[in-house]
Amino acid sequence: MIGAIMKQLFPPPPKFYGVMGIYYYVDDAAQTVTALRQAGHKDLRVFSPVPHHEIEEALEQGPSIVRWVTFTGGLLGATGGFALCWYTIYTWPMVIGGKELYSIPPFTILGYESMILLAGLSNLLGMLALARLPEIKPAAPYDPRFQEDRIGIWVPCPPDATARVEQTMKGQGAEEVQVHA
């Protein structure tokens, strides 16, 4: 039963074409990324147990754009919170102590909480979408050592280019090179 669910949810990984290099040293991995990018392999994937600045720089990764998704969510939340207060107070007018219906201080609290709530939810959804999560269908071969202490560099390439990539990886100190052809 569980096996059937697993098969439906997580089908066997597709056939990959490329080279996977496994590294222990971070500087070796960063140099390999630089060398491979210079050789024209731009669509690299680097797997690691923690992010490393050296590798991010070698990949020339810019900052995440999730901040704009979060900002939009926050703006909508604040607007929605204030609008809710404004709408409900006039739709169901409840005069208390002869005071004005429209009252900025309490509305600010609700607007503020709504802003945080929507910004947080947008942040989550933005992160999941941009990081391509949940990743049901793997985009590259995976090795459990990437969650422990090894770094993996996956270079998708046609079978005739694998030898050159393999040589580059070995030349830069790869601990292990797996060719998927």
Add this chain to the structure above:
Amino acid sequence: MTGTLTPPAPPAPRAVAHHSGDPEKRPITQASLNDDVLKLISLPGKIWWAAFLFDLTVLAVALGAVRNIIMHGWGVSAFMRPVMWAVDITNFVFWVGIAHCGTLVSAVLFLFRSHFRRAVYRIAEAMTVFGVLTAAMFPAIHTGRPWFDYWLFPYPNQRGIWTNVRSPLEWDVFAVNTYLTISSIFFLVGLIPDIAAVRDRAKHPIMKLLYTLLSFGWSGANYQWKHFYGAYLFFAALATPLVFSVHSVVSWDFAMAQVPGWHSTLFAPYFVAGAIFSGVALVINLLIPIRKAFHLEHIVTTEHMEKLSKLVLLTSTMVGYSYLNEFFMAWFGSNKAEADVFWFRATGHYWWAFWTMFSCNVIFPLLLWFKSFRRNMVALFILCIFVNVGMWFERFVIIVTSLTRAFNPANWFYYRMSITEVALIVGSFAWFFMFFLVFVRVLPAFSIAEIKETLPVPRRRDER
């Protein structure tokens, strides 16, 4: 491109030999950290089962009390005018306070780049989520008819009635639910990379399926890390003002009322400091047995515990200042009812509750000025229990002494707690620990990814 062939890296040592008698000096490598943290996720032993079954038994008794309240009404407890809030709202404020420490440790200290948080924040975050879940139960039960609790939320209905958005109780609905949502997301998102490590080791197909779903198929790819940390920073930035706003809003449940002893502008900072005080104390209470039971002294060191205990000391002085300030203002101000309530607090029927609170929260924590005390785990554990007893009594004193001694002497009353309320208090701890005991055995209780970032990065050039 070809390069000079460099020799392959030597295999990294998996488990490092323990060469020193001091467990805190045990070296950590990236791989050994996985082993150390993930060993908690195993089939639990007899002690865990005994604790869990005891916890469920206590919870069952408390649920019996809740059943009586719902079936027979609040009359089965000692709640009556004018003390309608009594233990329920005491418990609510206490558990919301407990819940504040997690986000403080995980978000505020993250923004301040305090690296000691990495070893302790997961426990604190779990405590936050379970604390809010516990707190949220009390207003829900307190309404008397919990099946109508959805009336608390603004929703379109045929009668055209809307919630009163100018009421502090409605602010609470928004604040506490936002806090529960954001702190749960923050907790679960932080877990994703670590759950992937658990997934890779899971053997049982059901556990493998569960962890695969919870890890969202995380592989540690560069684009995942990029957006993960991009978002994590914003979660921290959003959660930080939330920490301060939520307990401020909770304090305004009191401060917006005219009741003597409540109507004070001091309440927001006073409540926030108190919340952090009790929360950090409970984190210490949770961490000390876990690090001892699972031999994790090299991950959560005495240094970490000492830093947490300094936070307890700092917030204790803030709470102490607030207590004294309240008395000063009652004496200095011209409000006779206010002065009477504060005199009553210290010398009236509930003097024992007041002095328990004052001793546990202000006098006993003075021991933390001594370094030797801060580094003694047994002493620290006992002190933190006293702190939480004191903080529960703080909320009791604020609520009960003010309500029993409000403006009209004809309404003065002596409130005595009933067995139903005792069951609710004990049951709230059982409810909290039920979640916590399961959490420790099912999810990584320490952040593997973040602790790894504090370890030296293996570089070939450093080894040449």
